[in-house]
Amino acid sequence: MLQTRRLPSAAWRCTAQAPTQLYWGRRRWYVARSADNKRGEMDISTIPPERIRNFSIIAHIDHGKSTLADRLLELTGVISKTGKNKQVLDKLKVERERGITVKAQSVSMFYEYKGERYLLNLVDTPGHVDFSYEVSRSLAACQGAILLVDAAQGIQAQTVANFYLAFGQGLEVIPMLNKVDLPTAEPERAAKQIESAFEIEASEILHISAKTGLGVDQVLPAVIEQSPPPPGSLGKPLKALLFDTWYDTYVGVVCLMAVKDGSVRRGDRIVSSHSGTKYEVAEVGVMYPEQTPTTLLQVGQVGYVICNMKSIAEAHVGDTFYQDKHPVEALPGFVPAKSMVFAGVFPIDAGEFDRLNESIQKLTLNDSSVSVHKETSAALGQGWRLGFLGTLHMDVFRQRLEEEYDTNILVTSPTVPYQIKYCDGTSKFIRTPADFPDASYMQDHVEYTMEPFVVATLIFPEKYLGAMLELCTTHRGELQNHTFIDELRVMLKCRLPMAEIVTDFFDKLKSKSQGFASFDYEEAGYDASDLVKMEVLLNGEAVDALAAVMHKSSxxxxxxxxxxxxxxxxxxxxxxxxxxxxxxxxxxxxxxxxxxxxxxxxxxxxxxxxxxxxxxxxxxxxxxxxKRIGKVELPxxxxxxxxxxxxxxxxxxxx
Structure with missing residues (x-):
């Protein structure tokens, strides 16, 4: 005999088309208690894979991804329509302070369409190039992607990069123009840009305003119609992809998984393909928008799994999990992120070393694109050499360490990884200036040095073409081509040394274009370059923490x-x-x-x-x-x- 949960009568609402045992209360679905479900967990097992859609929102910075996510959550009843919802999925303090998304967030929604109830899993992704690895991992759990373009700004550099990232993973791209209600909006011109750049018919593009809600009711029907359901079979053994993790003080490591085959529920024993370690599942659930337990997770669904994983080192993003005694072929996983910028991190107080070490481990669990190597400096003591995807990534990581873990740290000047080619044919990567050989050693043993290059994409109004060409050439850039994406905007491709990007390039770009230029880059290998090590001497003594490797001309x-x-x-x-x-x-x-x-x-x-x-x-x-015995104090x-x-x-x- 069924017994409903004790909630105020006004909170209960039985949904049309929903099974009789499923009820709505306090902004979430509840299942009636029975002998099989004493915990009153949300039951999503009745939704077949054909009525599941996993999709992401991708766009350039400030094109309205988080605002659209807010409206979709309101539309599906996940959050109430208070008129004050802003960046609900941006849960980090640094995201709200800076107004940018730095961490992809997943949320599940229920939506009634043509008499059927659908389960929609949305992943809101960052828009800055420094967090492209976060985007690529999130897209692995999706089958569709909403490509959002600002109707006033048109196509930007990261718009192009994200489109090809989603297209390369085989996702169905659903184009939409946002902010069409602005006085400066030019939806017809922006639609022509999309048609020209991506070969998408202008008639297929939805026109919406995420801020006012104009046309937002057409978004989810378009996702259901155009995005394919997830592949896989419920009858096969469990195969789940781990694509995100975070640390919880009370339960340890929380794993966010996309179930490719089979199902997983509380009490199951699962095994990691990477390490072979066995775990007992303590809880499964979905983000709604916070952690909400469910009876199980099955094929096509995206949710979290708590399996008593206490050690941070046990979680490997891209790992495949399967049922004990039912091994499966491991999924390809993800290509490890290549760090493009390295910086030293040292505690201000040497007594804080162990606490800072634990904080870095917990934070890198949530941001797997950061590489960590221990380092010792004569001036600063023991610390770490951390690798990041860019300077904004480094700055956000530093801010999260200080705000979320209350640490007091010193971060050295960022450097890029260089390569040394020796006369005997061997080569070595240099991640810190301290490892760069001296001038006398280089003359006898080093054949040549190499530095990393990137292919940069710049999009800007045509009147700034001269200034952008000058900017690229003064930063040792090699122009490749430029094309007009419409009669007013130019897309310029340029090959640049990575070291020039991590200095003041972006500030000069915005200054010379009066803020209208956008910038994106991708790795382009290593080329020979005349590199030297510059040291800073204080009263004749070298300070290793201030040393830098740079091109001879600089x-x-x-x-x-x-x-x-x-x-x-x-x-x-x-x-x-x-x-x-x-x-x-x-x-x-x-x-x-x-x-x-x-x-x-x-x-x-x-x-x-x-x-x-x-x-x-x-x-x-x-x-x-x-002066002979004195030491210079460096603040x-x-x-x-x-x-x-x-x-x-x-x-x-x-x-």
Missing amino acids: VVTAGREIAGRLKDVIRRQLFDIIIQTAANGKIVARETVKQLRKNVTAKCYGGDITRKMKLLNKQKEGKKRM QEAFLSIMTRSGNGGSGSDS
């Missing part, structure tokens, strides 16, 4: 700039501090921080001049002795001043 300019910045931030002491930058054994620039002088003759009122000279000579001898501002030249890789709004 040494003089960068050396003078760094010396000038350090002069402004290093505090005066009781002896002269000589700041020098050197490359290839030669001094490039020099600055001097003048010593503080105590007035030792203040108490000499008149008398013979020899009294004063004796005191001054004694002070001079003391200054010389102090944190010294490292931050070097980093300001790197910029933040560009930020933007994603709401």
Whole structure:
């Protein structure tokens, strides 16, 4: 005999077309309790794979992905229509502060269409190029993708990159024009751009306004009609793809999985293909929008699995899980992310090393694209060399460490990985300037050095073409081609050294184009380059944490700039501090921080001049002795001043 959950009578609503045992209450589905379901978990087993749609929203920054996700959640009743919902799926503090999405979020929705109840799994993805790995992992769990384009801005660089990313994974792309209600919107021109760039008929493009809700009711029917249902069979053994993880203080590692075959429920024993470790499933469920337990997860569904995985090192994104004693062929997984920017992270207080180490492990579990290697610096002590996909990725990671884990850290200037080709035919990757060989060693043992290059895509109004060409050439860029995507906008492709991208390139791009240019890049291999190591000397002693590898043509300019910045931030002491930058054994620039002088003759009122000279000579001898044994104190501002030249890789709004 069925017993319903105890909820206020006003909260109950039996849905049309829904099975009699499924009820709606407090913004979620509840199943009536029975002997088989004493926990009152949500029951989604009655929805066959044919009525499941897994889709993502992809777009450039500030084209309205998160706002559209808010309207879809309101439309399906996942959240109430309060008029105050903004970036509901952007759950991180850094996302709300910066107004951008940095972490893909999954949410499940129920929708009635033509008398049938559908289960829709939405994945909201980031829009910045630095988080493209997050997008590619999310698309692996989807069969369709909504390509959102701002009707006022038109196609941008990341729009092109995301389209080909989804198209390359075989997803059905559903184009939509957003913000058509704006006075500056030009939907006809934007539709022509989509038609020209992606060969999609303009008549197939939906016109919506995610902010006002105009046309949003057509979005989910389009997803159901155009996006295919997930493949797979319920009769086959369990095969589930792990595509995201995070750490929970109470239950340990939470795994977000896409079930490709079979089903999984509480109490099942599952096995990791990567490690062979067995786990007992403690809970399964869906994000609705928070963790909501269900009776099971079956083929085609996307949800979380808690399986008492206590160690962070046990979770491997891209891993395949299967039922105990029913092994299956492992899924291809994901190509590991290649770190393009490296930076040293050190605790301000050496006693915080262990706590910071644990914090980094937990955060990298949630962001698997970050590579971690331990490092020791003579100036900063023990720390880590972390690899990121870009400078904004690095800055967001730093902010999350400080805000979510209350850490006090120092981050060194970012560098890119270089390659050394030795005369004996061997090669070596250099991730930190400390590992770069000295000039004397290079003459005898190194054949040539190589640096990473990228192919950059710039989209901007035609009137800025001259400024963009100048920007690329001054940053050692090699122009490849440029095409007009319509009568007003140009798409320029340029081959650039990665080291130029992580400096102030993005800031100059926005400045020269008055904010109208967009930028995206992809890896383009390594090329030979004339690289040198520039060291910073303080009173003749090298500071390894301030060393940098750069192209020979940039040494003089960068050396003078760094010396000038350090002069402004290093505090005066009781002896002269000589700041020098050197490359290839030669001094490039020099600055001097003048010593503080105590007035030792203040108490000499008149008398013979020899009294004063004796005191001054004694002070001079003391200054010389102090300079020999004195140590220069480097404040944190010294490292931050070097980093300001790197910029933040560009930020933007994603709401």
